[in-house]
Amino acid sequence: MANVTLGEMTNDPQRDARLRAANRRTGLILLAISLLFFFGFIVTRFITNEAVSIAIVGGAVLLYLLVAIGRHLRK
């Protein structure tokens, strides 16, 4: 069982800057993934074999989900 206590007030500009940079990095990575799915999905439609194109998109999405969710499960 965990408890909550009042934290000490910290005013660390360097820490804030690091946090903002981390936020930007996470946000940009997620944006890149969504853009990749959007354009990648349309591009794979030009593969004449539908099964292959669906497998590529589906596989990419599943891989992303497994990595994205799976990496948090052991923390």
Added chain:
Amino acid sequence: MSTIPHDVIVGGLPHDEHAHHPRGIMRWITTTNHKDIGTMYLWFSFTMFLVGGMMALTIRSELFQPGLQIVEPEFFNELTTLHGLIMIFGALMPGAVGFANWMIPMQIGAPDMAFGRLNNWSFWLLPPAAIMLLLSMFVPGGAAAGGWSLYPPLTVQEGMGMDLTIFAIHIMGASSIMGSINIITTILNLRAPGMTMMKMPLFCWSWLITAYMLIAVMPVLAGAVTMLLTDRHFGTSFFNAAGGGDPILFQHVFWFFGHPEVYIIILPAFGIISEIIPTFSRKPLFGYASMVYALAAIAILSFLVWAHHMFTTGLPTAGILFYMYATMLIAVPTGVKVFNWLATMWKGSITLEAPMLFALGFLFLFVIGGFTGLVLGIVPIDVSVHDTYYVVAHFHYVMVAGTLFAFFGGTYYWLPKWTGHMYDETIADWHFWLSFIFFNVAFFPMHFLGLAGMPRRVPDYAQQFTDWNMVSTIGAFGFGLSQLIFLTAVVKCIRGGAPAPAKPWEGATTLEWTLPSPAPYHSFETPPVVK
């Protein structure tokens, strides 16, 4: 999961002196505060719920008896399409995002969402999209009328209303992706010291996984409707059979988005229920880790079953068998969740305030919806009842009695924290019981109608379906009117009522209850330390 001692108050009133923000309408237009934006999401969601509900009542009025009474068949089809789109993209998804905005920062001990301006944008994209969707009824050719699943070739041939629908979906999709980026970043980077992933409240876990799913499927939907748009106006033939395209391909793509979308809508509801049940059972959630793993399993499996919506399209036998068994498999993690909720209640000191009533209503009715989903997942039965009212009954048990009941429960649960007042328990109880009864009156008969062969999306029907349609329509109006009680309860609570203590629920254990009620405009400027 983290728990708190009952007497700790963090982030108290002194922080409110920093609440410098514009007044009046500008406060709401320019706000980057997660609570303001959460409030706007929730009111937007409720407004769209009423708009979509009015459409549903028009549909039910037309179906009260056989023959054409109130609306033309073309307009009836527009209503069924818009009802689905508005409820999914306008009511349920924004509702879930509203809860996320309000509660995630407070539950993880963060001062706000990671990207305040992006958060503001995510919300303010929605009203224009909704207006565009509604205005499509008034353009030449009327609104999209091919059902919310937008199947070609019908949607390739429809008028300008379809273009407006496509643009509205693009905008709503962009809003969802922006919201998801914000939620994931907030949870990953802004958790209070000591709040490890496996100490997070389950509501936050459910939203983290939902947001990951949204990042995966919304671009797919956006891609699909973009190709629909180019088929309509730029001479491509992705889905247009006349040009060598494949309409069935659209169904694959749509349901690759559409089935995970069902779980995107229900997972936040699971999260809310997982907060309410332990609180009112006065016991910790049973099997916290297994609940997290079940959420992850449901999310991943939901991407492997899309073709169970397409059993009648002539899929190869091996494919049909795969999708049938994969569909059955989802029952396992879902069953884990239901078992854990029941085990949490087992030997608990249960009290039946409105949030718990809605949670129990959710549990009872969602299980019915889940079981009818399993029935539909069995190929021989699905072929028989495909596109009948049985399907309509099934997904309304999941979407309305599942998600909506959880949202009602969540609203009553957190209203004291949001408003600083206790809601009127009598009114809330009336809201629950009338909703519960009329929901079943409206939707249970649809199982009989579907099994008897009544097709969905028809404005007229054979005489033998009359009685149950009448019952269903009466139930629908009763359910719709019951929601005015909800509005009354919420408005009354906002305007006044008994002052709410910081922790109005004895069994509540998560971080938001360490804040005073109402929660200060800026909370957790000093990060709490979770031990």
